[in-house]
Amino acid sequence: MKSLLVALFPSDCRFCQTSLFTVSRLPVCSSCIESIQPILLPAALFAETCWAGLTPRWRRVLPECASEGPAYERAVNFGAYTGALRRLIHLLKYERVRTAAHLLGQYATQACLQLEGDIDVAELLMIPVPAHKLRMRSRGFNQAELIARAAQRGIEEAIGAS
Numbered sequence: 179m180k181s182l183l184v185a186l187f188p189s190d191c192r193f194c195q196t197s198l199f200t201v202s203r204l205p206v207c208s209s210c211i212e213s214i215q216p217i218l219l220p221a222a223l224f225a226e227t228c229w230a231g232l233t234p235r236w237r238r239v240l241p242e243c244a245s246e247g248p249a250y251e252r253a254v255n256f257g258a259y260t261g262a263l264r265r266l267i268h269l270l271k272y273e274r275v276r277t278a279a280h281l282l283g284q285y286a287t288q289a290c291l292q293l294e295g296d297i298d299v300a301e302l303l304m305i306p307v308p309a310h311k312l313r314m315r316s317r318g319f320n321q322a323e324l325i326a327r328a329a330q331r332g333i334e335e336a337i338g339a340s
Contacts, residue, residue, distance in 0.1 A: 192273075193265050203277040206266065211281070214263045216256050216288060254292050256285040270321045279321065283328020290333055300337050304330050 189198050191207035198207060257263045263285075270278040293299055306322035314320060 192269060192275075193262055204281065205275065206262075206269070206278075210262045210265075213261065214257060214266065214285070216285075217258060254289040256289040267321075270324070271317070274317060274319075276319065276324060279324035280328050282325045283330075284332055286325055286329035287332030287336065290329060291336060299333060302333065 189205055190196060191198055191210055192205045193210040194207060196207050196209070198205065259267070266278050266282060269275045270282065290302060290304075291299060293302065304326040306320060306326040309317070309320040309322065
């Protein structure tokens, strides 16, 4: 049945335009997904670094963080906001492919599980950034909330909570 669907409704990867030979609700090939890699930094660096240094837009520590230090103990980030990860986020935000939220939630789960040992991950509270009402109206959903819900489910599964 899947082969018939692929033959009748061929589609291409939204990132590299190669033909997709499997039926999936996420229109991205496995090669592009596998190209998304986590940031592998020592845990101590997360505690000492301003979060802005983790994104390509800001390569330096912000002046207010350099003088006072960040107002948090530790930050984690799955990957750099570049390449396929950036395109996956844009697929969710701008092309309204909601199935991307599940995979992004899995990445957020992996990042949050790095906190184990520093905090009780079972007590972790995820609060998605509220979307502006105009964005909510145009998109019909808050992408940060979809990702946070998927990540919370992933954390609960990983630690065996219900």
